[in-house]
Amino acid sequence: MSPAAVEVMELTVRFGDFTAVDRLSFAVERGEIFGFLGANGAGKTTAIRTLCGLLRPTHGSARVAGLGYEDGGRALKGRVGYMSQRFTLYDDLTVDENMSFAAGLRKLSPEVLARRTEELFEFIGLTAPRNTLVRHLAGGIKQELALAAAILHDPEILFLDEPTSGVSPVARIRFWKLIRNLTEKGKTVIVTTHYMDEAEQCGRIALMRSGRLIALDSPAELKERTFPEPLLELDAQGRDPDDFLNTLRRNPGVIDVQPYGSRHHVTVRSSSEEAVLSSVPAGMSLRRIPPSLEDVFLRLVEGKDR
Amino acid sequence: MNRTLNAFIKKELAQTLRDPRMRVILFVLPMVQMTLFGFAISTEIKRLKLAVFHDPGDRAARQLTERFYSADWFLRVEPEGDDPLRLVRSGRADAALVIPAEGLTRSLARREATVQLILDASNATKARVAESYVSKILATARRGPEPPGPFQLDVRVLYNPTMESSVFLVPGVMSMILCLVTIILTSMSMSKEKERGTFEMIISAPLENWEILLGKTVPFVLIGMLDTVLILLAGTLLFDVPVRGELWKLLLAAFVFVVTTVTIGILISTISKNQQQSMLGSFLFVFPATLMSGIMFPVENMPKTIIVVAYLNPLKYFVTLLRNILLKGGDPWVLWSNIGVLLLMAVATTALSFRRFHQTLN
Numbered sequence: 001m002s003p004a005a006v007e008v009m010e011l012t013v014r015f016g017d018f019t020a021v022d023r024l025s026f027a028v029e030r031g032e033i034f035g036f037l038g039a040n041g042a043g044k045t046t047a048i049r050t051l052c053g054l055l056r057p058t059h060g061s062a063r064v065a066g067l068g069y070e071d072g073g074r075a076l077k078g079r080v081g082y083m084s085q086r087f088t089l090y091d092d093l094t095v096d097e098n099m100s101f102a103a104g105l106r107k108l109s110p111e112v113l114a115r116r117t118e119e120l121f122e123f124i125g126l127t128a129p130r131n132t133l134v135r136h137l138a139g140g141i142k143q144e145l146a147l148a149a150a151i152l153h154d155p156e157i158l159f160l161d162e163p164t165s166g167v168s169p170v171a172r173i174r175f176w177k178l179i180r181n182l183t184e185k186g187k188t189v190i191v192t193t194h195y196m197d198e199a200e201q202c203g204r205i206a207l208m209r210s211g212r213l214i215a216l217d218s219p220a221e222l223k224e225r226t227f228p229e230p231l232l233e234l235d236a237q238g239r240d241p242d243d244f245l246n247t248l249r250r251n252p253g254v255i256d257v258q259p260y261g262s263r264h265h266v267t268v269r270s271s272s273e274e275a276v277l278s279s280v281p282a283g284m285s286l287r288r289i290p291p292s293l294e295d296v297f298l299r300l301v302e303g304k305d306r
Numbered sequence: 307m308n309r310t311l312n313a314f315i316k317k318e319l320a321q322t323l324r325d326p327r328m329r330v331i332l333f334v335l336p337m338v339q340m341t342l343f344g345f346a347i348s349t350e351i352k353r354l355k356l357a358v359f360h361d362p363g364d365r366a367a368r369q370l371t372e373r374f375y376s377a378d379w380f381l382r383v384e385p386e387g388d389d390p391l392r393l394v395r396s397g398r399a400d401a402a403l404v405i406p407a408e409g410l411t412r413s414l415a416r417r418e419a420t421v422q423l424i425l426d427a428s429n430a431t432k433a434r435v436a437e438s439y440v441s442k443i444l445a446t447a448r449r450g451p452e453p454p455g456p457f458q459l460d461v462r463v464l465y466n467p468t469m470e471s472s473v474f475l476v477p478g479v480m481s482m483i484l485c486l487v488t489i490i491l492t493s494m495s496m497s498k499e500k501e502r503g504t505f506e507m508i509i510s511a512p513l514e515n516w517e518i519l520l521g522k523t524v525p526f527v528l529i530g531m532l533d534t535v536l537i538l539l540a541g542t543l544l545f546d547v548p549v550r551g552e553l554w555k556l557l558l559a560a561f562v563f564v565v566t567t568v569t570i571g572i573l574i575s576t577i578s579k580n581q582q583q584s585m586l587g588s589f590l591f592v593f594p595a596t597l598m599s600g601i602m603f604p605v606e607n608m609p610k611t612i613i614v615v616a617y618l619n620p621l622k623y624f625v626t627l628l629r630n631i632l633l634k635g636g637d638p639w640v641l642w643s644n645i646g647v648l649l650l651m652a653v654a655t656t657a658l659s660f661r662r663f664h665q666t667l668n
Contacts, residue, residue, distance in 0.1 A: 054509055056666055072514075074514070078512040084503055084507070084510075086502070086503025090317070090321065090504055091502075092324055093317065097316070097317065100313065100316070101314075101317045103313070104309050104312060104313020104316075105313065105507070105511035106511055107309045149507070
């Protein structure tokens, strides 16, 4: 067994002239929840598909469960589970028919199929009759079933590509509970998401932009590193903040001012924090807040586009 | 391997038989097509509208006219005025026969009788048939009571003695339907997987290319054979098409043909990006294949350059096989040579689709 679940070195994937993934390097430890965060088209899906053996690297190398692409990626495919961002179950087949087709693809014996579906339906808490057509299931249940089909062969590494897009908030919470349960059992989960609250639950986050890895760390470290200086939140409470904002922007102790909903987030030098805090006009509130992942995302990913 | 193939067979059968659109294609379409070709469409042309222009006092002309209308071939149209052209132009008659003004009785006596036939050839088939009927009737009329000449033709019609066109057409239609159904089903099913994203689940499993191709082929060969049996039953029970050859010859020929068309369907799906393109691709193949198969028009009459293309058409070989087995009892040379050609084609299309098929998404 290799120490790392996934090891990626200078991985590059091109489609014609377009470079979707550009010299990506990282390693994922066993039992980790590893998140990919980035805008649409940042290369998250391409990276995941390559690691599942659905795409071939143009340059660089990747070892997944210690395996590469020498045999067309078949050995690798046997060790990982993949849940695409597209719904990959058959709408016009029943729950059972879908599971038994997934088992057939992996050449599982009928006994293994019976045992695993029993376990997995209990794991995802499936209550719908097993002869229900999948098209009649609710969105969240469909996603849980797709997860069950993806881990039917009990893979050690699981790749989830936006598993909760278009699913209700309650179903999202349920789904993440399942993900945590899996890693507690020693599975490695690599997941892409658009939701910041989901990214918070990852052990480490890889931030991607235009195919490149621009940051990789735990959520706490990312916040710490991106915002070493204090972050303040200005709430104008219905007043016009423009004059004050202009004063702030001219203040050499202020590093950055970003609109944040109806409020503003202000980054200041530690030495100027007190002075800035006390300069707030009457009727507005300015207070120190811990940075959120969204602040990090805005600063690192979107910030560079401006 | 058995497990994967099994899973594909179960899955495709469930999906195909559950889908109302597919049920229509599989079961209703064949019946409608066969009914159309078996009952409604017929290459025999009967009840042509004919007007005969003659002097009412002309006895020979009257007798000749009676001969025309005594068979089922011509319908009587009363000549109006004295302009046969107008009658044909207006469409009230398909043909007009004009007896010489001096009268048939007199010109026959001079042994110089020339009658004029005016034909509406805007439908060339109809015109040709009308002409041949008229000349046949005139020939028998001329012989009349006189002793027969030195030659006499004794015609024996084999395999389809009443020369019914349905006996000839229905086997053609059977092969056409089988071709259409198997190609559409196979190519659409493959592109549906790609369109819906379910293809990603298949290629994320550790399978060899041939395992996936076999999985997407074998179920449709089975479905095609099911349809074969259905079409054969309908053809023989509803349209009185005889089955003179052994059943195994029929099933073997159908099997080899279905394998060929299913692999063509796979090939079409490797070229198309979605279901619409697959559907269009299937029709682009099936239409010319039908026209150049000999189902309606004999291949031998086509220009040389086109014949080359016609000989690449699997449908041509299957139509030959089906007619030979059903109507003539299945001559061994016809059977094995045509099956051999179909097998070669199946191997070629399989090799081509194998080369075009990729498990990766790049």
